[in-house]
Amino acid sequence: MIWFSLLVLIPLSAIIVKAAGGGLSTFVDVFTNDNTRSALVLTVVSSLIITAINMVMGTIIAWVLVRDRFPGKALLDLVIDIPFAMPTIVAGLVLLSLYGPESPIGVEVSSTRWAVLLAIAFVTLPFVVRTVQPVLEELETDVEDAAASLGATRFTTFRRVILPSLVPAIFAGAALSFARGISEYGALVLISGNLPRKTEVVSVRLFSFLEGGNIEAAAAVATIMLLVALLAIVSLDVIQRRVARRG
Amino acid sequence: MSIEIKGVNKKFGDFVALDDVNVSLPTGQLTALLGPSGGGKSTLLRIIAGLDSADSGTINIEGTNATQLPPQKRNVGFVFQHYAVFKHMTVAKNVAFGLEIRKRPKDEIAKRVDELLKLVHLSQFAHRLPSQLSGGQRQRMALARALAVEPTVLLLDEPFGALDAKVRKELRDWLRRLHDEVHVTTVFVTHDQEEAMEVADEIVVINEGRVEQVGTPDQLYDEPANDFVMGFLGEITTLNGVMLRPHDIHLSLTPQLSEAAEGSISRLLRVGFEVRATVLTDDGEEVTVILTRTHARQLDLEVGVRVWVTPAAGALTMPSTQKAAAV
Amino acid sequence: MASRSSNAVANKSQVVKWVLRLLVIAYLVMLVGWPTAYVVKHTFADGLSGIQDALSDPDVVHALKLTAQIAVTAVIINTVFGVGMSLLLVRYTFIGKRALSVLIDLPLSVSPVVVGLALVLVYNGRFGWFGPWLEDNGLQVIFAKPGMIMATCFVILPLVIREVVPVLEELGDDQEQAARSLGANAWQTFRRITLPGIKWAVVYGVVLSLARALGEFGAVKVVAGNVGGETQVATVLVQQKYQNFQQETAYSVAFMLVFAAVLCLIVVALLRPKEHKS
Numbered sequence: 001m002i003w004f005s006l007l008v009l010i011p012l013s014a015i016i017v018k019a020a021g022g023g024l025s026t027f028v029d030v031f032t033n034d035n036t037r038s039a040l041v042l043t044v045v046s047s048l049i050i051t052a053i054n055m056v057m058g059t060i061i062a063w064v065l066v067r068d069r070f071p072g073k074a075l076l077d078l079v080i081d082i083p084f085a086m087p088t089i090v091a092g093l094v095l096l097s098l099y100g101p102e103s104p105i106g107v108e109v110s111s112t113r114w115a116v117l118l119a120i121a122f123v124t125l126p127f128v129v130r131t132v133q134p135v136l137e138e139l140e141t142d143v144e145d146a147a148a149s150l151g152a153t154r155f156t157t158f159r160r161v162i163l164p165s166l167v168p169a170i171f172a173g174a175a176l177s178f179a180r181g182i183s184e185y186g187a188l189v190l191i192s193g194n195l196p197r198k199t200e201v202v203s204v205r206l207f208s209f210l211e212g213g214n215i216e217a218a219a220a221v222a223t224i225m226l227l228v229a230l231l232a233i234v235s236l237d238v239i240q241r242r243v244a245r246r247g
Numbered sequence: 248m249s250i251e252i253k254g255v256n257k258k259f260g261d262f263v264a265l266d267d268v269n270v271s272l273p274t275g276q277l278t279a280l281l282g283p284s285g286g287g288k289s290t291l292l293r294i295i296a297g298l299d300s301a302d303s304g305t306i307n308i309e310g311t312n313a314t315q316l317p318p319q320k321r322n323v324g325f326v327f328q329h330y331a332v333f334k335h336m337t338v339a340k341n342v343a344f345g346l347e348i349r350k351r352p353k354d355e356i357a358k359r360v361d362e363l364l365k366l367v368h369l370s371q372f373a374h375r376l377p378s379q380l381s382g383g384q385r386q387r388m389a390l391a392r393a394l395a396v397e398p399t400v401l402l403l404d405e406p407f408g409a410l411d412a413k414v415r416k417e418l419r420d421w422l423r424r425l426h427d428e429v430h431v432t433t434v435f436v437t438h439d440q441e442e443a444m445e446v447a448d449e450i451v452v453i454n455e456g457r458v459e460q461v462g463t464p465d466q467l468y469d470e471p472a473n474d475f476v477m478g479f480l481g482e483i484t485t486l487n488g489v490m491l492r493p494h495d496i497h498l499s500l501t502p503q504l505s506e507a508a509e510g511s512i513s514r515l516l517r518v519g520f521e522v523r524a525t526v527l528t529d530d531g532e533e534v535t536v537i538l539t540r541t542h543a544r545q546l547d548l549e550v551g552v553r554v555w556v557t558p559a560a561g562a563l564t565m566p567s568t569q570k571a572a573a574v
Numbered sequence: 575m576a577s578r579s580s581n582a583v584a585n586k587s588q589v590v591k592w593v594l595r596l597l598v599i600a601y602l603v604m605l606v607g608w609p610t611a612y613v614v615k616h617t618f619a620d621g622l623s624g625i626q627d628a629l630s631d632p633d634v635v636h637a638l639k640l641t642a643q644i645a646v647t648a649v650i651i652n653t654v655f656g657v658g659m660s661l662l663l664v665r666y667t668f669i670g671k672r673a674l675s676v677l678i679d680l681p682l683s684v685s686p687v688v689v690g691l692a693l694v695l696v697y698n699g700r701f702g703w704f705g706p707w708l709e710d711n712g713l714q715v716i717f718a719k720p721g722m723i724m725a726t727c728f729v730i731l732p733l734v735i736r737e738v739v740p741v742l743e744e745l746g747d748d749q750e751q752a753a754r755s756l757g758a759n760a761w762q763t764f765r766r767i768t769l770p771g772i773k774w775a776v777v778y779g780v781v782l783s784l785a786r787a788l789g790e791f792g793a794v795k796v797v798a799g800n801v802g803g804e805t806q807v808a809t810v811l812v813q814q815k816y817q818n819f820q821q822e823t824a825y826s827v828a829f830m831l832v833f834a835a836v837l838c839l840i841v842v843a844l845l846r847p848k849e850h851k852s
Contacts, residue, residue: 057601064598068591078839079602082610085835087789088686089809090613090828093816097612097825104612122605142331145298146389148318149325150345150396154587160344164335176682183685186791186809190816203687203792210691210796219695222688229683234676 035196036205043202047181050120054177055170058128066136083125088186091122096191111193116201119187124180128173135169171239179232249273250400255304257290264290266456272434277426279447280436287456288436292402296323309399324393326403330385332377338388339373345396363391383414403435419446440480452476474565484535485567486556493537495562499555500546507555515550524548526556617829628826633811641808645787648726653780656734664742681731689728690796693721717799725793730786734779741775778845785838788831
């Protein structure tokens with residue numbers, strides 16, 4: 001318990017206190033600073049876009065993993081876990097090698113907004129897949145048979161019978177994906193080019209505040225990020241509880 | 248017109264689930280597919296519904312060749328052992344599902360759902376979620392849901408298997424009465440012979456993928472085609488290499504007939520108004536005899552008493568293919 | 575394991591099946607598979623010389639050693655703490671338990687630079703809350719190994735706990751109660767009854783947290799400061815080498831890190847069936 005406090009609770013509260021210490025003016029300054037504001041907008045919007053994509057792709061990937069059978073499927077399973085295990089800076093490097101200068105397929109997105117999307121998509125790939133997978137595996141196929149016997153096409157069955165059961169899991173994964181997306185640092189630092197107002201994300205901005213010695217601003221930005229993260233976790237909890245009630 | 252099943256074969260890998268099955272299920276009748284677990288009855292039912300496909304053979308439903316049709320097009324109602332309720336829809340929405348798929352007008356749907364919920368006595372639960380219903384209620388809802396689309400045939404796969412004994416009995420009676428009212432061709436699968444005999448107009452006995460016999464409950468009980476059917480539909484015991492019903496055995500304290508086997512009572516069990524006596528004959532056979540309590544009292548039966556047993560006059564017998572009586 | 579899809583007599587579902595399959599494969603290959611393969615290609619472009627050169631660079635060797643030290647230390651601390659915390663969460667009830675449980679998941683959603691900042695604010699030698707006091711007593715946290723270890727611990731905090739808690743819950747405390755009734759004290763009960771039961775979950779968590787610890791970048795970078803050499807871990811080195819146009823070295827070290835991480839993944843994948851068997 002003591003360890004937990006030392007490690008987590010106290011430092012976290014330190015951020016809030018520090019930010020508060022600077023007073024409301026720090027927050028205002030932070031928001032009026034164009035660069036910071038663009039960074040915030042860019043980060044949040046990019047994460048939202050990728051989260052939306054993940055919700056669709058993640059569900060499809062989980063579906064293929066659970067319901068389909070073909071040689072090499074286990075390999076796909078491993079590939080999905082790579083973003084989990086890979087050091088974020090290496091992830092950036094990895095994406096650069098295929099999508100940066102000297103790209104073998106002629107696609108160069110480094111230092112563009114596409115790079116931001118790409119990097120976030122990479123690191124958040126596993127989240128929705130891994131939350132939806134177990135739910136899909138547990139689904140009884142009886143209900144699908146029932147829907148078929150009542151005249152529903154495969155698509156209608158998916159839409160009206162299967163999807164509703166998956167929705168809580170999809171949203172849980174989406175919350176994780178969004179939280180991870182806005183906090184990503186390592187994967188973005190190399191490939192996005194960190195151009196202020198164009199491709200600079202919040203975490204990079206924070207780091208530059210720190211390097212520049214502007215601790216107050218850094219703390220303010222950090223507090224905002226913490227609030228958003230906390231929001232993600234709380235909504236996760238709420239959704240999971242609602243699922244349990246339906247059970 | 249009826250359901251015609253011709254030459255249906257189905258294998259799962261090396262396991263033969265159905266072996267050249269030919270049955271005709273008359274329209275408007277309540278038929279039971281009866282047999283031990285793993286015998287193929289559920290597989291056959293699912294093939295009729297189109298939820299599984301046969302390796303060979305044809306299925307004709309009311310004159311139409313349904314063999315290649317997907318379940319959506321066969322107009323069959325299916326009720327599952329574990330209800331298969333749509334968890335996130337209310338009872339009313341569950342029942343309405345089939346009609347909504349067919350794009351019926353809203354008020355028609357509402358009317359029909361109302362009708363059906365009344366029929367299955369679930370009107371007051373219309374807006375509840377299935378999780379708030381008991382097992383028996385969920386199954387009644389599943390039935391209403393299947394009936395909503397006015398299916399040509401209603402198929403039930405061990406519908407009461409997941410319910411406890413009392414509820415099972417209630418729903419059994421209830422299904423019979425429902426059928427008397429609605430008259431839809433109904434086929435249900437069960438491994439419980441009592442259930443089949445109580446509810447069905449006709450029973451198809453299926454064992455190891457083959458049809459053993461088709462007939463009314465009385466026919467199957469009194470005129471079994473083979474020893475499997477005889478053994479499955481009622482209790483049997485063996486005497487002198489011949490299979491009999493235990494209550495068809497005459498037990499006396501004196502040798503009355505020359506073919507009577509001699510033995511002594513090894514066990515006596517009083518169950519309600521019945522008395523079950525196990526007689527160990529001198530030949531080493533264990534014969535079960537069932538008498539009424541009164542009769543047993545008259546004979547003053549006790550363990551160890553010497554008795555003579557013969558088949559009663561006019562008893563149903565079948566040569567036993569079972570191994571010599573267990574010691 | 576592919577669960578049985580509804581066997582209903584199919585029609586056009588074959589087309590849909592293939593479309594989905596190809597979509598998934600294409601997405602995964604283009605996003606993850608191909609880029610990752612490229613790292614291998616770049617690293618071994620000149621055969622093993624890339625790696626050999628990298629390993630002969632003293633900076634690289636130092637960084638690798640440091641990374642390993644920090645990761646292992648952090649994982650050990652975290653495992654001990656994690657198991658203890660799991661026991662606390664599952665076997666005891668107390669006010670604020672729900673909040674604690676939610677907070678434990680926090681490190682997963684927090685940006686690594688925020689983690690670094692937080693630690694700096696508290697433990698910085700000049701203006702931190704505890705920093706000056708600690709430093710006066712000889713313990714430097716920020717810009718030094720202890721801080722880096724703490725940063726790593728923060729980010730791997732939930733990993734062991736999330737593996738152990740469900741297993742503990744499933745085990746139930748019947749066996750532990752039986753042991754107590756037979757006279758075992760708390761430590762004996764733990765060592766002989768509880769620990770064997772959660773063995774695989776702990777191993778699983780350890781491997782996962784090791785993989786994560788080796789790869790940590792942002793938090794450690796902030797805490798370590800920008801003093802190259804002394805407090806530079808492998809991940810930070812990769813960035814530095816790349817930005818100094820020493821790409822080959824960067825790729826080589828990156829490859830080593832990925833290799834270690836994938837190794838952990840494979841170990842985990844192999845262990846999983848064993849866990850089910852027991």
